[in-house]
Amino acid sequence: MVSYGLADGFTPDNGTQVTVQNSPYSIGGLTEATNYSISVRKICTGSNYGAWSNIVTVNTYSNTPAPMPYTCDFENTAERYSWRLSNSTCKNRWSFGTAVDASPITGNSMYVSNDNGVSNNYDISSTSVVVATRKIASSGAGSYTLSFDTRVGGESSYDYLKIFVNNTLMNGSTTIPTFAGSSYSQDGALQFANGNYYYNNVSKPDTVIHHSIVIPSQGDATKHI
Numbered sequence: 001m002v003s004y005g006l007a008d009g010f011t012p013d014n015g016t017q018v019t020v021q022n023s024p025y026s027i028g029g030l031t032e033a034t035n036y037s038i039s040v041r042k043i044c045t046g047s048n049y050g051a052w053s054n055i056v057t058v059n060t061y062s063n064t065p066a067p068m069p070y071t072c073d074f075e076n077t078a079e080r081y082s083w084r085l086s087n088s089t090c091k092n093r094w095s096f097g098t099a100v101d102a103s104p105i106t107g108n109s110m111y112v113s114n115d116n117g118v119s120n121n122y123d124i125s126s127t128s129v130v131v132a133t134r135k136i137a138s139s140g141a142g143s144y145t146l147s148f149d150t151r152v153g154g155e156s157s158y159d160y161l162k163i164f165v166n167n168t169l170m171n172g173s174t175t176i177p178t179f180a181g182s183s184y185s186q187d188g189a190l191q192f193a194n195g196n197y198y199y200n201n202v203s204k205p206d207t208v209i210h211h212s213i214v215i216p217s218q219g220d221a222t223k224h225i
Helices: none
Strands: 002-006 016-018 035-040 056-059 083-086 093-097 109-113 131-137 143-150 209-216 222-224
Touching: 083 093
Parallel strands: none
Antiparallel strands: 002 016, 002 035, 035 056, 083 131, 093 109, 131 222, 143 209
């Protein structure tokens, strides 16, 4: 049995309870950019039930596109919920938190973590392709400048960052999809200043680098970055 409801004041006994026959189970009809809490318990024989599990609190993704110009430092909770994190079942996952403290990256930031955001640690023995997406509303301008700070280590042509601006939602995977290849340059892949379509900083993994990339006109349309 699954019990869920708004996180504020939630207890499993007062939540919406659903008897579930199969796993995984999808909960529909939720409000975007909202905190929900979830708990599960086993149905035994007759009217006997197991104890409720620990309560897990999650947030729902906001599907509202951001207007241009757009700025985000991940300090605003509602804005963090507007980023779609697709981590599949990867060990290394996009997370929000305060584990990175490397000026000018302070406070909340978005980073890859192998312990759900507790630290910025990374498991080098696990294949992880993870995707963070923000929907944006292009205003028809001739071009845009994307500016951001990174602290990215990596290993030669492995463990790197790629950026796309396109119409497609890309999803995380424990295998390596075509778009994740280091030389893949289609589907709106952006080119970094070094000429590559991927970025890492093997020799200086603790150094924060500022990037500015010009994005060509996207017309008057909604895009994913």
